[in-house]
Amino acid sequence: MPKDSGIGAATRRREDARFLLGSGLYSDDISFLNQTYAVFVRSEVANGIIKTVDTSKAEKMPGVVTVFTGEDFVDVGGNPAGWLINSRNGEPMKEPKRPVLAHGKVRHVGDAYAAVIAETEQQARDAAEKINADIEELPAVIDMASALCGSNFVHNEIGTNQCYDWGWIEDNREATDNAIKNAHHVTTLELVNNRLVPNAMEPRCSIADYHSANDGYTLYTTSQNPHLTRLLISAFVLGIPENKLTVVSPDVGGGFGSKIYHYGEEALVLAAAKRIKRPVRWTATRSESFMTDAHGRDHVTKIELALDKDNNFLAFRTETMANVGAYLSNFSTVTPTILHGTLMAGNYAVPNVYVNVKTVFTNTAPVDAYRGAGRPEATYSLERVIDKAATELGLDPTNLRRQNFIKSDQFPYVTAAGLNYDVGDYDAVMDRLEHNADLKGFAKRRKKSEAKGKLRGLGINSYIEACGIAPSNLIGTLGARVGLYDAATIRVNATGNISVMVGAHSHGQGHETAFPQIVADLLGVDPRNVEIVHGDTSKIPFGMGTYGSRSLAVCGSAIVKGVEKIISKGKKIAAHMMETTHDKVDFDEGVFSVRGTNKTVSFGDVALKAYIPHDFPIEDIEPGLEETAFYDPQNFTYPAGAYACEVEVDPDTGQVTIESFTAADDFGNIINPMIVEGQVHGGLAQGIGQALLEGCVYDGDGQLISASYMDYTMPRAADLPSFIVDHTVRTPSTDNPLGVKGCGEAGAIGSPPTVVNAVVDALRSADHDITHIDMPLTPERVWAAMNN
């Protein structure tokens, strides 16, 4: 095996050629003879009673094949929440039904209540306009605080807008209250974690094909987890038996969380395909993406940090309202709770943590996990309040963090928020950051900026996150309704090359390149002889897909376990071939050998023998060389890092520019450093976007006023600098066989507070008494902060 292409090599991506040549196959690129087009009719009001939906004119329009309304799905199941969260008083969360199409009431702008299927997309669009719905508009529930005390309910049947009132850890509440009451100093900060729209560049798309001969279906859909989507459709929504439904997610153009979830459009095209016995396709317009993809973040938080007289952290106490939107999306209940509250000790040896989260229904699009999912919210609250404390106490923010870090000799460390951090070295990461960002040279750079009339600020941050959420037996006790293992099937073909079927799904992460690096390294074969198969439930084992930076730690570990089984069986076959017993056979670099002899047999010969078992002792060895492994991790992995950002602020306009951004991350062992760096770059851009540019805004009537790229500011190339990234500090995870952690979300988690800390620092350098500005830090907001 070439050493420059195994674990640790910056192997160039094999998936690139098809994308660069225009021959990728995204869902919308698939077409069928005889296909039809679905167009959805969506609510223009945020809250309203559906009195009548008259489809008669639409049905007579040219090319219309059939029309659906909410009536058609009254008897099928709802799209469920995947995680049960109980309130502090033990009551289970409220779970109103989320129907395929709205019936009785529309609950957010974009809520679909009818769909037209026609011969062409234009015909479907023209006919959709002829659907005449009488919808009585009601006042919208938008502001979370008002929603919690009002009597206007998003779901009348539950009689409240509160989904749950969750405490973590409830037994820590009193001790945390006391620590704050008796502290030498308490810093309090109220902040908003701004609502974001994920904006994968490929809009969602679903195409259903019905097979009358066997009453079966194939669904091509933009999913990060085709098996999970199939399970939700089969077990909860339409009741199609899993064995009759194949879900294929081919090339998928980015997800960032928004394509984890099952959406009603998938169920609609399946039902329509069966009704008309023809393929039915739907692709979202970008406007539909803005209105209906699950959004992210949207927390309103008050956080307190208590310190003793020596500046040691004593407690973090957080009260948060989290917006869940109009319906519970599949992981919407776990994101603001388990994925947020458990991280509220950050990187710090703090004895007391208490988090209270009230999750609120509003007449807005559902909110769910978006790159980072709960952990950016935790990091933002912690790292902003720590900076504010440093300001109040006149301390260096880096030193204050270092003083309170969990030290490298304290691991494994169980935090006051209940997680067991296996390993880390936060000081070493901060050392790398200080060096790479040349923090010592900042004063000089500030002077240079000031000389040209700009304010310069430096922001520092530390973050930790929890990836590869697990183990199943623990999360089950926390309310998970799914397991979070993953799976891989290693099929060694007769000619010695290898197909690896994986439960993870690659939509930009480069699995087709990185996973073969692992297999090739472990088996001593050329990675070019290893092919990854993913995204098709008829081909892959039941895995849970890709999100939460889990693919390498969980599915990668399943691959390792599968390869170990292959080697174990290979030893039996080799032992038979070399007339010895398997316990005397060693395997190294693609060669089986009998210990203490010069007898060897190659991996390829063993593979061939496995499929031509003419002389096998079949009572001892089955033919074939194919193994499946399911891997359920023992713990999360805990990537951690430290980031530095320098900004310039124009004091006349409030315009912020990022002058430099430096990231030092500890991801444990690394399979492909090129891919890891790319993941960090992308995460940083999304986090900087949140900090400076992006904000999803509903007005008081529930109209989405940031529903296109003209109103919602996506980061462009000129908004961002080139990044300085570093992953030389590597404390391998002790909880998976590869020693890897997750890297997909780190950048988006660590960067928002870094940017805001930098801007506040810049403004304070000009004697503005400002300790916080809510994101996004638009010129208007920064100017207003300076001038109010």
Next chain:
Amino acid sequence: MSNVTMTVNGKTVSGSVEGRTLLVEFIRNDLHLTGTHVGCDTSQCGACAIHVDGKLVKACTMFALEANGAEVSTIEGQANDDGSLNVIQQAFKDHHGLQCGFCTPGMVMAASALLKANPKPSELEIREHLEGNICRCTGYHNIVKAILAASGQDVSSIAAE
């Protein structure tokens, strides 16, 4: 319905389209050249960027009929004659300038137009030129690096990988 004829990637093609059919719809649905993508409906994202008569154009901003008689070039026409990646495409691969690949065809078309007009662009010029192309995956870092590399310039000033 009206007839339309144009040259796409060196081949003469024709079809019958409605007046409202966009050029990108004609390219994707009639010509089955699905490398040109649609990422928005407001002509902002650049996933549908192509060349029309040598100029960089978002194919969602033109009706198919407006391209009657035009010389159109899409991502499918960018490779070397032997089918291998051209200099820009190879630089994107070498420098990890793509992840999910959805914006990539538009990025390659935008980069190619830039390098024709400005063979040695600065980092800032590249960033400004990409104003009309949105990428959600890469943070643009490696796209900028790839374009600099494709122009034959030193990329060591852009942080190492």
